[in-house]
Amino acid sequence: MKFGGTSMAGSERIRRVANIVRRQQAAGHEVAVVVSAMAGETDRLVNFCREANPLYDPAEYDVVVAAGEQVTSGLLALTLQALGCQARSWLGWQLPVHTDDAHAKARIEDIDSAALLASMAGGEIAVIPGFQGLSPAGRVTTLGRGGSDTSAVAVAAAIGADRCDIYTDVDGVYTTDPRIVAKARKLKYVTYEEMLELASVGSKVLQTRSVSLAMKEGVRVQVLSSFIDDDATPADEIPGTMIVSDEELEGHEMERQLITGIAADKNEAKIILTRVPDRPGAVATIFAPLSAANINVDMIIQNVGRDKGETDVTFTVPAADLLRAQTLLEAQKEAIGFNRIITDSKVAKVSVVGVGMRSHAGVASTMFRALADRGINIQAISTSEIKISVLIDEDETELAVRVLHTAYGMDAEGEAA
Ligand code: ADP
Ligand code: ASP
Numbered sequence: 001m002k003f004g005g006t007s008m009a010g011s012e013r014i015r016r017v018a019n020i021v022r023r024q025q026a027a028g029h030e031v032a033v034v035v036s037a038m039a040g041e042t043d044r045l046v047n048f049c050r051e052a053n054p055l056y057d058p059a060e061y062d063v064v065v066a067a068g069e070q071v072t073s074g075l076l077a078l079t080l081q082a083l084g085c086q087a088r089s090w091l092g093w094q095l096p097v098h099t100d101d102a103h104a105k106a107r108i109e110d111i112d113s114a115a116l117l118a119s120m121a122g123g124e125i126a127v128i129p130g131f132q133g134l135s136p137a138g139r140v141t142t143l144g145r146g147g148s149d150t151s152a153v154a155v156a157a158a159i160g161a162d163r164c165d166i167y168t169d170v171d172g173v174y175t176t177d178p179r180i181v182a183k184a185r186k187l188k189y190v191t192y193e194e195m196l197e198l199a200s201v202g203s204k205v206l207q208t209r210s211v212s213l214a215m216k217e218g219v220r221v222q223v224l225s226s227f228i229d230d231d232a233t234p235a236d237e238i239p240g241t242m243i244v245s246d247e248e249l250e251g252h253e254m255e256r257q258l259i260t261g262i263a264a265d266k267n268e269a270k271i272i273l274t275r276v277p278d279r280p281g282a283v284a285t286i287f288a289p290l291s292a293a294n295i296n297v298d299m300i301i302q303n304v305g306r307d308k309g310e311t312d313v314t315f316t317v318p319a320a321d322l323l324r325a326q327t328l329l330e331a332q333k334e335a336i337g338f339n340r341i342i343t344d345s346k347v348a349k350v351s352v353v354g355v356g357m358r359s360h361a362g363v364a365s366t367m368f369r370a371l372a373d374r375g376i377n378i379q380a381i382s383t384s385e386i387k388i389s390v391l392i393d394e395d396e397t398e399l400a401v402r403v404l405h406t407a408y409g410m411d412a413e414g415e416a417a
């Protein structure tokens with residue numbers, strides 16, 4: 001069971017969580033619980049790091065930000081004990097959760113679960129702070145923002161759990177963020193692949209890595225709400241969203257929707273390099289310094305070469321990396337041979353995702369028509385087998401998501417927009 005920041009925000013909510021956990025144990029399950037820091041706490045700690053030293057050492061940053069989860073894991077163990085349960089916390093270094101040494105975005109390599117399993121078999125509830133790991137050098141690491149989801153899936157895989165229930169502040173995965181579109185519908189099932197695409201294009205309900213890990217390890221993941229009545233049915237019967245394989249889905253749904261979900265991401269920035277020489281190697285010269293600096297390039301467009309053997313190259317990078325990317329490119333101006341660099345961080349990427357796209361034509365044209373009808377200009381397009389993304393003006397994000405939600409016939413009935 002994993003509980004997110006909103007579910008852990010304060011003593012009252014932790015007591016609610018403890019009751020949900022206790023009920024699972026009472027239903028005969030052995031339970032391991034992964035917790036996030038209280039809502040807002042990680043942001044607060046990140047800010048302290050920035051104030052202390054704007055060019056902070058990621059290893060010390062990890063020491064600071066991992067603290068939020070240490071607090072909630074201890075508090076949940078204490079609260080469970082107050083309810084008469086046996087419970088103890090297992091900090092990342094105690095379990096231990098071995099990771100690589102990429103501080104602030106570490107990857108889990110392996111979890112030693114022997115001691116944990118022994119304690120659970122003895123009737124003790126294990127409470128594990130999410131987000132935390134241990135580097136090969138024995139230092140504290142963290143798994144990147146939203147990383148507690150990945151901690152939970154990794155623990156579930158390590159102990160061979162029957163299921164990994166991710167409790168959050170919404171009661172499942174919706175067709176789009178229910179905080180943006182009131183007519184969003186809850187999905188009963190979503191495939192690993194679709195969830196992976198949705199997470200990677202901006203649905204923050206699950207961290208992307210948690211989904212790829214669940215897919216690789218075959219962990220059964222369910223997303224559900226922790227804000228349920230104290231006397232509600234046990235989790236096995238709570239209608240959340242199950243993440244399933246393609247084959248499993250076919251058993252559940254005869255008629256697939258064309259589009260499963262829509263996601264938006266405002267953390268993108270656009271870079272245009274004008275009058276780049278249109279010859280072999282030019283594009284390689286642009287992207288080599290960016291990749292060397294670990295900057296992820298997402299959408300890329302190279303315009304048709306103009307008369308003088310020149311072309312414009314447009315691409316997007318994470319907004320947080322825009323300044324670094326711009327500096328690197330300016331430094332390579334001679335080598336690349338471009339004329340001007342134009343940047344825009346007021347853009348957003350809106351994506352539609354669905355395995356139904358594989359077998360149906362017209363998904364893209366519906367998207368372009370719906371946006372055009374509302375006067376929304378498309379600045380860049382990218383596609384994968386089950387996804388289409390467009391780059392638009394950031395101010396039009398919410399409108400675009402709503403318009404597309406309607407255009408694909410996904411609106412729930414009887415609710416206000
Ligand atoms: P937690 O603190 O529990 O990890 P998060 O804030 O990370 O919670 O994720 C839950 C939030 O994800 C929801 O409150 C919702 O606003 C947002 N969200 C974005 N896209 C979706 C979606 N398709 N379905 C459900 N929630 C979504
Ligand atoms: N507390 C961490 C964060 O806010 C990890 C998590 O909640 O998943 O990013």
Ligand code: MG
Pocket residue numbers: 004146149204205206207
């Ligand atoms: Mg989260």
